[in-house]
Amino acid sequence: MNVVLLGAPGAGKGTQAAVLTKQLGVVHVASGDLFRKALSENTELGLLAKSYMEKGDLVPDEVTIEMVLERIRQPDCAPGVLFDGFPRTLSQAQALDEKLDGEGKRIDRAVYIEVPEEELVKRLSGRWICRECQTPYHSESSPPKVAGKCDVCGGELYQRADDTEETVRERLKVFFSQTLPIVEYYEKQGKLLRVDGDRDIEEVSAAIARLLEAGNA
Ligand code: AP5
Ligand code: MG
Ligand code: ZN
Numbered sequence: 001m002n003v004v005l006l007g008a009p010g011a012g013k014g015t016q017a018a019v020l021t022k023q024l025g026v027v028h029v030a031s032g033d034l035f036r037k038a039l040s041e042n043t044e045l046g047l048l049a050k051s052y053m054e055k056g057d058l059v060p061d062e063v064t065i066e067m068v069l070e071r072i073r074q075p076d077c078a079p080g081v082l083f084d085g086f087p088r089t090l091s092q093a094q095a096l097d098e099k100l101d102g103e104g105k106r107i108d109r110a111v112y113i114e115v116p117e118e119e120l121v122k123r124l125s126g127r128w129i130c131r132e133c134q135t136p137y138h139s140e141s142s143p144p145k146v147a148g149k150c151d152v153c154g155g156e157l158y159q160r161a162d163d164t165e166e167t168v169r170e171r172l173k174v175f176f177s178q179t180l181p182i183v184e185y186y187e188k189q190g191k192l193l194r195v196d197g198d199r200d201i202e203e204v205s206a207a208i209a210r211l212l213e214a215g216n217a
Contacts, residue, residue, distance in 0.1 A: 001026060001080040002105060003212070004087065006183060007113035009171040010120035010127070011197050012204060013084045014136045016113065019205045024212075026080035029071055031064060031088070033134045038067075040131075053162055056170030058088060058178060065095045072099075083107075088179045093186075109215055110186035111208055113197035117172060124168050128157040142201060 001024055005013045014030065021028045035053060038046030045063065052059045068086050071077070087093040100106050115123075126139040128148075132155030137144050145151050162171065186192040193211040197204050 001109075002083070002100065002107050003080075004083045004107055004110040004186065005085075005113065006110055006179070006186075007197060008115065008117075008120055008175045008179075009168060010123040011113040011115045012123075012201065013113065014134065015142075015201055016205060016208060017082055017084045018135060020208065021082050023209060024080065024082065026082045027077050028084060029068065029077070029081050029086070030084040030134070031068055031086035032084075034067055034071060035059060036134075054167070056162055056167040056174060058174060061089055061091045061095075064088075065092055068092075069095070069099055087182060090181055090185060093182050107186070107191060109193055109212060110183075110191050111193045111195060111211070112183050112186075113195050113204065113208075115197040119198055120172065121165065121168055124163045125165065127163055128159060130155040131158055132156075 003020070003024065003026070005017060005020075007013050014033075017028045017030065020026075032053075035046065035049040039050050039053075040046070045067065048063065049059045058064075064086065068083075072081055083096075087096050097107065123138060123141070126141070128137045128139065128144070129135070130137075130150035130153065133150060133153045135150055135152050136142075137150075137157060144157060148157050149155070150157060162168070183192065193208075193215060195204060195207050195211065
């Protein structure tokens with residue numbers, strides 16, 4: 001099964017991916033995580049991505065597509081992939097469809113997590129992330145058991161450089177202008193599932209699980 005998680009910055013894609021990958025037995029492929037990994041390793045790709053990410057802009061399609069397609073070529077992705085943060089433009093969505101089609105595969109479902117804008121800003125300003133495994137936490141809604149440490153792997157928690165209010169506003173603008181058309185793209189293909197993401201993390205997880213089950217019945 002291949003599933004795309006859609007949602008604005010802060011909608012809870014990374015949070016829900018942690019639950020969903022276990023439920024579905026698929027691999028989590030998050031383009032933002034891949035860029036941040038490249039950056040932490042000081043690669044050419046990382047340095048290029050940084051100049052866009054710190055402004056809240058999208059990294060150019062060509063490099064993004066190449067990076068993600070390279071990732072899903074790895075053997076661990078064979079059982080299926082949960083895409084998080086990719087595709088983010090129509091060209092990315094089309095490139096992914098073409099690639100999967102060439103292998104006799106396809107995107108089965110696209111789950112769109114909807115959250116009001118003010119809530120998104122609140123979530124991102126209180127977010128902490130594990131430097132090692134990228135698990136997201138929130139100082140109020142989902143704090144780690146031990147302050148500053150990841151529950152999953154014990155890694156150090158940090159705040160993302162693009163989570164400042166100014167950059168968050170820009171990321172939201174970019175989402176509504178460049179990524180929202182993808183919602184319609186998947187809707188036209190009859191693959192879209194909409195989820196109200198403005199409730200507790202567990203309730204959102206349960207709603208997604210129900211929708212995916214109903215969709216496969
Ligand atoms: P990326 O890393 O993909 O960031 P994003 O899309 O902006 O999304 P976020 O990771 O900020 O939010 P999320 O939905 O994962 O929320 P989370 O679960 O953490 O991209 C970063 C940058 O990389 C882009 O700006 C761009 O420059 C570049 N990039 C990446 N992909 C690209 C692509 N395909 N093309 C071009 N450029 C690309 O949750 C947020 C917070 O809320 C957490 O603190 C969490 O604990 C909390 N929370 C979650 N759910 C709930 C809930 N139900 N109730 C209360 N709190 C909650
Ligand atoms: Mg994320
Ligand atoms: Zn961790």
